[in-house]
Amino acid sequence: GQQVMQIPQYQHVQEGEDFTTYCNSSTTLSNIQWYKQRPGGHPVFLIQLVKSGEVKKQKRLTFQFGEAKKNSSLHITATQTTDVGTYFCAGVGGTSYGKLTFGQGTILTVHP
Amino acid sequence: DTGVSQDPRHKITKRGQNVTFRCDPISEHNRLYWYRQTLGQGPEFLTYFQNEAQLEKSRLLSDRFSAERPKGSFSTLEIQRTEQGDSAMYLCASSSSKMGYEQYFGPGTRLTVT
Numbered sequence: 001g002q003q004v005m006q007i008p009q010y011q012h013v014q015e016g017e018d019f020t021t022y023c024n025s026s027t028t029l030s031n032i033q034w035y036k037q038r039p040g041g042h043p044v045f046l047i048q049l050v051k052s053g054e055v056k057k058q059k060r061l062t063f064q065f066g067e068a069k070k071n072s073s074l075h076i077t078a079t080q081t082t083d084v085g086t087y088f089c090a091g092v093g094g095t096s097y098g099k100l101t102f103g104q105g106t107i108l109t110v111h112p
Numbered sequence: 113d114t115g116v117s118q119d120p121r122h123k124i125t126k127r128g129q130n131v132t133f134r135c136d137p138i139s140e141h142n143r144l145y146w147y148r149q150t151l152g153q154g155p156e157f158l159t160y161f162q163n164e165a166q167l168e169k170s171r172l173l174s175d176r177f178s179a180e181r182p183k184g185s186f187s188t189l190e191i192q193r194t195e196q197g198d199s200a201m202y203l204c205a206s207s208s209s210k211m212g213y214e215q216y217f218g219p220g221t222r223l224t225v226t
Contacts (some may be wrong), residue, residue, distance in 0.1 A: 092213055
């Protein structure tokens with residue numbers, strides 16, 4: 001079945017440093033979504049990427065979808081303490097509409 | 113819009129007992145999903161409803177698990193003869209087929225089987 005791998009598992013940064021997490025799928029995706037989960041909270045939708053090579057920005061966050069639609073990345077510029085949490089990518093395969101296959105997540109810690 | 117709600121938020125049960133969880137999606141959302149999340153892992157898909165029809169069920173879901181969405185609104189997830197391995201956070205999410213695939217998650221029900 002479809003598998004989504006995410007690296008790194010943990011990332012510790014000083015406030016103001018940049019952060020990147022990478023996501024790879026074993027199969028071609030119809031779209032990929034990114035979610036953020038704060039400690040003790042539930043996943044919150046950040047963005048959806050659909051097109052090959054797509055790049056989207058949300059303030060300090062930049063999301064990319066690979067040309068082959070099998071990989072993606074999330075980059076945060078100049079991290080803040082409010083960025084703390086676990087960032088998940090989640091892929092939607094071509095044959096399973098709606099169903100998300102989540103990566104293991106990257107836990108981001110920001111030291112002030 | 114009050115978001116997705118789940119009840120109860122916490123459930124402690126003894127092994128072998130049955131438990132039932134409820135999810136109330138965002139009112140205009142026709143799609144509803146159940147996921148299970150264990151510590152340090154991403155949510156794992158369990159099942160999916162479009163309106164009242166259960167359209168997909170994970171192969172990992174044993175026969176002890178059953179879900180319903182009788183009127184296309186709220187949904188219930190029942191686990192029969194619970195096992196310690198069922199201990200996890202059970203998350204419900206909803207979405208609208210008119211707005212793409214983005215999903216809105218509820219706060220979850222944390223199940224502890226002793």
